[in-house]
Amino acid sequence: MAVIELPRLCDRAAALALKGDLADTTGSEALPVDAGNVERMGMAMLQVLLAAQRNEPGIVLTERSAEFDRALAVSGLTETFNTGAAA
Numbered sequence: 001m002a003v004i005e006l007p008r009l010c011d012r013a014a015a016l017a018l019k020g021d022l023a024d025t026t027g028s029e030a031l032p033v034d035a036g037n038v039e040r041m042g043m044a045m046l047q048v049l050l051a052a053q054r055n056e057p058g059i060v061l062t063e064r065s066a067e068f069d070r071a072l073a074v075s076g077l078t079e080t081f082n083t084g085a086a087a
Contacts, residue, residue, distance in 0.1 A: 003032040003062060009034060010038055010045035019048050036063030036080055041071035 008016050025031055052059045072078045
């Protein structure tokens with residue numbers, strides 16, 4: 001299964017692109033997402049990731065940058081994305 005790699009700048013444009021990519025994926029296993037290179041995380045991207053996490057089969061984070069973790073903490077979503085995520 002291919003891993004979706006989030007860009008360094010996760011702004012609205014990146015969120016719209018990811019939403020399209022997620023709509024094109026199918027399968028019975030959680031989709032791997034690499035957030036290891038994220039330097040800036042916007043709310044639009046968090047919303048897209050949250051929607052993907054809540055829909056079956058969900059997503060699993062393979063890597064997470066410190067900025068990604070900070071954005072999760074600020075938004076109160078840390079626990080939502082902890083399952084299966086690399087720390």
